[in-house]
Amino acid sequence: MQQIDTIDRLREVVRAARAEGNRIGLVPTMGYLHEGHLSLVEAAKRQADFVVVSIFVNPLQFGPSEDLDKYPKDLERDLALLTQQGHCDVVFTPTVQEMYPTPMATSVELPELAKFLCGKTRPTHFQGVATVVSKLFHIVLPDVAFFGQKDGQQLAVIRRMVKDLNFPIEVVGVPTVREADGLAKSxxxxxxxxxxxxxxxxxxxxxxxxxxxxxxxxxxxxxxxxxxxxxxxxxxxxxxxxxxxxxxxxxxxxxxxxxxxxxxxxxxxxxxxxxxxxxxxxxxxxxxxx
The missing domain is CATH 3.30.1300.10 (Pantoate-beta-alanine ligase, C-terminal domain)
Structure with a gap:
């Protein structure tokens, strides 16, 4: 498993994998991985030949009073889990500066889908989600991307974005992983x-x-x-x-x-x-x- 933290290097590695005839899978995450994330990686390995996992806490999807600064992080643990599982070929760990070298003048919005459910109390959240996922899709150019069904509104937003913007990407929703008592992993x-x-x-x-x-x-x-x-x-x-x-x-x-x-x-x-x-x-x- 390679760890890559720059866009240019990731593109080089994925381009080489695609040239060898590999089907590329992408699993976008914000890290602090648990069994739910690992189930996405497992699903990716079943449906793709070369799996990229991104770990990036995206500031655009946090509101001013939300938990960006306190969001749990443990990159060393995340890398150990992915290595132990053995299904990830590349883990992409960019900095905020790498992903947003200048203030964003462009964003992706789905105002109709974003005004319901979580969008009522997090009005800028899905704009941030759609924008960063769009960037990741353009960087990796995956054939297939994997998202958890636990984030049901996010999954619906991504599917609609892919349809509206004609991304040539299959979006796969993976069932929620739960604790023994039913609590969804988060x-x-x-x-x-x-x-x-x-x-x-x-x-x-x-x-x-x-x-x-x-x-x-x-x-x-x-x-x-x-x-x-x-x-x-x-x-x-x-x-x-x-x-x-x-x-x-x-x-x-x-x-x-x-x-x-x-x-x-x-x-x-x-x-x-x-x-x-x-x-x-x-x-x-x-x-x-x-």
């Missing part, structure tokens, strides 16, 4: 106190309640969102940001459940803001495949 879980950690499973339990309610028969988006909000409120520890039932295509709240649907939730626990979701396909009022 770099921000490190912020949780023991009490908060014990209560953080309420996100997944609320989502499972909504999924099970759909399985019982006809229901509406409003009934499901109201039910999830009630579950969070009754737990009494976390502070609800949102609990919504939305279209996976538009991210807008829906009443009638049909087609690709996302049950999405975000809750504050002390310093941590945790998100989770379940993505379902509804056909004639029933969950496809059930």
């Amino acid at each position: 770099s921000r879980n490190v912020y949780l106190t023991p009490e908060e950690r014990a209560h953080a499973t309420i996100l997944y339990r609320a989502l499972c309640w909504a999924r099970d309610r759909i399985a019982k028969g006809p229901t509406s988006g409003r009934e499901l969102s109201d039910g999830m909000r009630k579950i969070i409120a009754e737990d009494g520890v976390g502070r609800l940001d949102y609990a919504e039932v939305v279209s996976m295509d538009t991210l807008a709240p829906i009443e009638r459940l049909e087609g690709p649907v996302m049950l999405a939730i975000a809750v504050y626990f002390g310093k941590a803001r945790l998100i989770d979701n379940l993505q379902l396909t509804i056909e004639n009022g029933r969950i496809a495949g059930s």
Whole structure:
């Protein structure tokens, strides 16, 4: 595994790999890797011949009062995990100066998709995400890129950006990796106190309640969102940001459940803001495949 921290050198190495007929896979991350990230790398190795993992804490996607300065980092540990797993060919670890040598005069925005869910409280977040992912796509020119389904809105934003801007890239969503008690793996879980950690499973339990309610028969988006909000409120520890039932295509709240649907939730626990979701396909009022 090579560690590369400059754009020019990364392009050289990827160009050589492509010249040998390799299919290039990209896994963008902000580091502080966990099993969820490693599942993306594993998926990349199954579907690509040459895997690039980027580790870059992108300042553009943090608001002025958010945790950019405190975001957890441990590059030595990240490199050790990737080396031990053995599926990564190149890890790209640029500095902010390398990625943004001058103030950005260009950005990528998806205002319709960004105004829902996390975009309500993080209005500049997805502009920063789309801009840095666009840069990484242009730098690496991957054939396929891998993103976790846990960040459901991010996945929808990236897929729409790829479609709108005609990137010749396949975007693969990889299922969420969870702890034994259902809590989604997240770099921000490190912020949780023991009490908060014990209560953080309420996100997944609320989502499972909504999924099970759909399985019982006809229901509406409003009934499901109201039910999830009630579950969070009754737990009494976390502070609800949102609990919504939305279209996976538009991210807008829906009443009638049909087609690709996302049950999405975000809750504050002390310093941590945790998100989770379940993505379902509804056909004639029933969950496809059930």
